Amino acid sequence: MNAVAADPAPSRRVGAFVEPLLGLAVILLGWELAARVLAGTFILASPLEVARYLAQNTGLMSRALAETLGNAALGFLWGNLAAVALATVAILWPVTQRTLSGLALLVFCLPLVATGPILRVLYGPGDGPQVTLAAMAVYYTTYVPLLVGLRAAPSSWFELIRSYGRGRGSELVHVRAMAALPYLFAGLQIAAPAAFLGAMVGEFTGAERGMGVLTIRAMRALDVPATWALACTAAAVSIAAYAAIGALARALTKAPPPVILASPDTSGLRRNKPILNAFITLVLALALWWGAMAAFDLTPFFAKRPGDVLEALLLAPDAAQTRTTLLAALGETAKLVVPGYLAGLALGAGLATLLTLVPAAAAVAMPLAVSLRSVPIVTTAPLAVLLLGRGPAGTITLVAVMVFFPTFVACLHGLRQAPGQILDVLRSYAAGPVARLVHVRLPAMLPAFFAAARMGVPASVLAVTVVEWLGTGQGVGALMALSASLSDYDMLWSSIVVVALVSVLGYAGVAWVEARILSRYAAEQVAR
């Protein structure tokens, strides 16, 4: 379970094996007790009920699991291949890097719940939408660390290659590819649960088979044991995939390169014109959108072009009505997603910080948090609806949990990156743990915190739209669900465009704050 924990010393191996089991037993016991207390409330199924359900429906569950796993695996494959291809292009032709990254982010910010139904009409019957959504859920989280990894080598390694008259191709083959391996695996590890999540969201939005379909059915029938059994299976499979990739990574990277902050390779990025870059990215995105619709000769009834969305939002007779509806829905969503996002960030960073003051607690919390992070939180959205009802509390909690785990894990890692020598300097002045925290550890944590905060924006948008789609009947997620069922493609496409743009702006906003703060507190890490 604790896939990321370092190789334990031989004497500790038994303990390392027993501790998680003990933790698991405690969790199961608490869960069972809670279920007994809440019996008859249709909220919580006990572990025994879950086990009984799984035993009685083994055939159904294993068929559904095989379906979803198959879709997730295909999506994982395609999504990661796309990430590797994009990162390779960005490294070989550095001028394309900003535009590529911008486009990749924009596509990643498309709300999956609304993209699902559109893909469904585009693809027709079959697994296409689920696979595509799984791929869309994974490629960005692989692309970003891979791009860092491909640059994470000392400049003299590249000069060595160039001193034999060889170019970027040789750099890629002999240096970058190997240096990027640990980063690639870190991305793949996060991608495994994300692919499962994407496949399930694809099934939420109208498939014939799979765990997502069973989940929707169980929710409608208020079948509590089934809902819990499905969520537990999704969590278990994701944790197993996460752990398996971690083990594979450790087996394959026997001589890992030293962890290096990305070298300041700014070739092609030197002229930093954010507005112009954003404009180029936007124009390219519109052209690609229009081109794709035209190339496949899709009917404009459901395959809207940029012009159609512009017309629906600005020019059509009912444009004002469309805008009012959309803005009202966005407002409702914002009231849930903003507090959830901020609470998740604050809790993640706060708890990680508190734990460094109590190192023993951190040692216990880390493996637990790492394994919980690998649970695709969105697949547990039905549980949040069951547990906390369809009101704002459930949605805010789910968004907060979605943001909390990655932030917490990133911050714990960041806090550990604090340079030992500087800590020793502070110790030599008898500085206490609080002073060390404020002067050394927190600044060291900032880059990891902001990386998590950036990725938290699309993640929380995904979480909120899924919960709204599945249960609450409010906000932009519900609006998209309604539009999809009414075949109101103008509204659906408009919502997708607006939600994606808002996500990108939120991401860019966090990146802006990050650049301002890091240039002061962690200047050496902004170089890249």
Next chain:
Amino acid sequence: MTEPAEIVCTGLAKSFGATEVVRPTDLAFAAGQTTALVGPSGCGKSTLLRLVAGLETPSAGEVSIAGAPPAETLRQGALSMAFQDPSLLPWRTVRGNVTLALKLARQPVDAEAISRLIELVGLGGFGDTRPAALSGGMRQRAAIARAMVTRPRVLLLDEPFGAVDELTRQQLAEDLPPLWEARGATTLLVTHSVSEAVMLSDRVLVFSGRPARVVADIAVPLDRPRRASLSTDPAFLARTSEVSEALAAGMAETRPRLAAQ
């Protein structure tokens, strides 16, 4: 200088933004000779080396190697550079790192010759070891083996013994130079150590503080092979004091500026 010039720098200059690092310089290096470049820290001698290697583009002037731009020599795989940091790829063994140079230089891989060379630099038995398991001095030896395996016409050494302790440094300086001298490469060696410069070279160029300017060009007509015992020889001591004085004079040029800061 009786040999023909292999490397010629004409009006060579380099600035990074407003900072002038190498002042316009004319230099010629005879084929098969070893020249040491000595100067204060940050004076631009490493930049000069990188200009010769074609890793930096000159702001003015040009470098030619055997009458052609450096890029041509690089393409032929006829140049090797050893860096201050051994820069071994951590996922390759010693043999793997040495072999990589041959592949990059598009030369046939002769496993036996590689083994001999690894033996020759004193790493016999460590061919299949990864860099992480080697000491600092052993890594430098591996880096030198990598630089020499392609039998380069031009060998550029940027403080090749800079990252190791003094004892290891002396040992490396005694063991390795005979290997590259025997191969007749035109060698440029950047170093901080005056005695190392005199011990290893046929000629010492002394640079001023930044921007780099040659303040002395001193021939070292001592017999080879040179052993550590040479360091007490009066002829050797005369050369080192000549280099030291030139170095001090060059640094004096920049000192008033430092005092003013």
